[in-house]
Amino acid sequence: MCGRIDFHDPKPFLEDMQKYYDWDISDYIRYETAATGYNIPPSSDILTWHEHHHIPLIEPMHWGLIPFWAKDPAIGNRMINAKSETLTQKPAFRTAFRHRRCLIPVNGFYEWQKFPGTKQKQPYYIKAKEKPYLLLAGLWDRWEKENIKSCTIITTDANEALKPIHNRMPVIIPPEEARLWLDDEITQTDILTPLLKPISPEALEIYPVSEYVNSPVHNDRNCIERV
DNA sequence: CCAGACGTTGTT
DNA sequence: GTCTGG
């Protein structure tokens, strides 16, 4: 699963974005109101990267997807993750999967290890081994009623490195696959399903952190310190 | 036909 | 909006 992210340093991502496109995209980057920090929970306005006919838009969206047809936006509280295996079937996600895919940059994310029969929970921090950020696969939607854009993070089976901690993890898209994932002219999703797999365990660094991170009001460097 | 749901995870 | 259940 993926219910808490670290995005304390947006710079490397934003710099890479300008390199990725070979023209000036500064007008298409709107990150000023995006949530940044070491401990960002669902319902925050997290930064997303998507495209419309190959024109990028990098902007914050409410984490917790509110389908365009929703009567009550509170439905977003339960849509913080989307299971990759059933994206084409679920009413809340299938249209977004065909037309509105996005990537969510994070410096890292957290998973909690639970111990059966106890209330004990051990949080872990997960980051890229050799890069300052990861791109998580997401979907987005627009709720016309109040013009709210919202997003969700797609999950898959945990890889071998994460399995001891948790059985699910976010889908992580390698930078070289971003072009394909974000292409909104692709509406036949078959060619995207190979991307919806667990990332190689070698790509990740994982270590335990303090329960300090449990409370979302804690939002400083202590959240990502190894214990 | 209308009404009501539309989600994931983990645990039992 | 679209599907499921009654």
Add this chain to the structure above:
DNA sequence: CCAGACGTTGTT
């Protein structure tokens, strides 16, 4: 994801 609330009336 976790933490914290979960209620109404009337009075200050």
Add this chain to the structure above:
DNA sequence: GTCTGG
């Protein structure tokens, strides 16, 4: 137990 807020 379940929902809301962060």
